[in-house]
Amino acid sequence: xRWQARDEACFGSPANDQEFDEEFDFEKNLALFxxxxxxxxxxxxxx
Amino acid sequence: FMEKHLKEPYEINLMEELTLKGVTQYYAxxxxxxxxxxxxxLFSKLQINQSIIFxxxxxRVELLAKKITELGYCCYYIHAKMAQAHRNRVFHxxxxxxxxxxxxxxxxxxxxxxxxxNVVINFDFPxxxxxxxxxxxxxxxxxxxxxxxxxxxxxDRFALxxxxxxxxxEIKPIPKVIDPALYVAKTLDxx
Numbered sequence: 001x002r003w004q005a006r007d008e009a010c011f012g013s014p015a016n017d018q019e020f021d022e023e024f025d026f027e028k029n030l031a032l033f034x035x036x037x038x039x040x041x042x043x044x045x046x047x
Numbered sequence: 048f049m050e051k052h053l054k055e056p057y058e059i060n061l062m063e064e065l066t067l068k069g070v071t072q073y074y075a076x077x078x079x080x081x082x083x084x085x086x087x088x089l090f091s092k093l094q095i096n097q098s099i100i101f102x103x104x105x106x107r108v109e110l111l112a113k114k115i116t117e118l119g120y121c122c123y124y125i126h127a128k129m130a131q132a133h134r135n136r137v138f139h140x141x142x143x144x145x146x147x148x149x150x151x152x153x154x155x156x157x158x159x160x161x162x163x164x165n166v167v168i169n170f171d172f173p174x175x176x177x178x179x180x181x182x183x184x185x186x187x188x189x190x191x192x193x194x195x196x197x198x199x200x201x202x203d204r205f206a207l208x209x210x211x212x213x214x215x216x217e218i219k220p221i222p223k224v225i226d227p228a229l230y231v232a233k234t235l236d237x238x
Binding site: 003006007009010011012013014015016017019020023024026027029030032033035038039042 | 075076077078079080081082083084085087088089091092104106107110111113114117118199201204205207208220221223
């Protein structure tokens, strides 16, 4: 069921979605993921 | 098994033939619902000669191929649940350049050896380093330029960390502008 929800989130919206007229904002999204901080956290969890 | 049946075997590790050399690896951070939008932007921005796009299940291969077609791009798809003869024919046509994009699950056991493929996209990030290497790695003979773009969700963070560590490689955040020199073959005009 988790997979189903994932597929629905991914493929559910129509291909002519207005959002697609604009470019995907890579920079804005990258800013949501601090790779180093996440890695540091993983390192702490698995010493 | 080896000791019992083989006399003085000559051992080689075929994994070593696959290399990430020449492949520039990037990641884009996305949510599941943003993946198709992100892919659409990549298609419009990148200079794709031919591309292979990997998904983690046969179901998602079919869903994505349908979506890409709706977006107005030509694409073929192959996955493990298709008959081998059918898969062969599709791959043969792809190799001959009849279509620019191929969506697939993990079928290649020796890495991709289609020279014209300059962009590989992991629409779904794999869990295992070995899978990643098979998708992105090139066999020595064809070790030429290309880029790999990984769509990473928050759930993929552990796999990303593990795969970078196990392969001793770095997957960098996708830059605003990707230098064409990293993946676009020079045409005569450029020389």
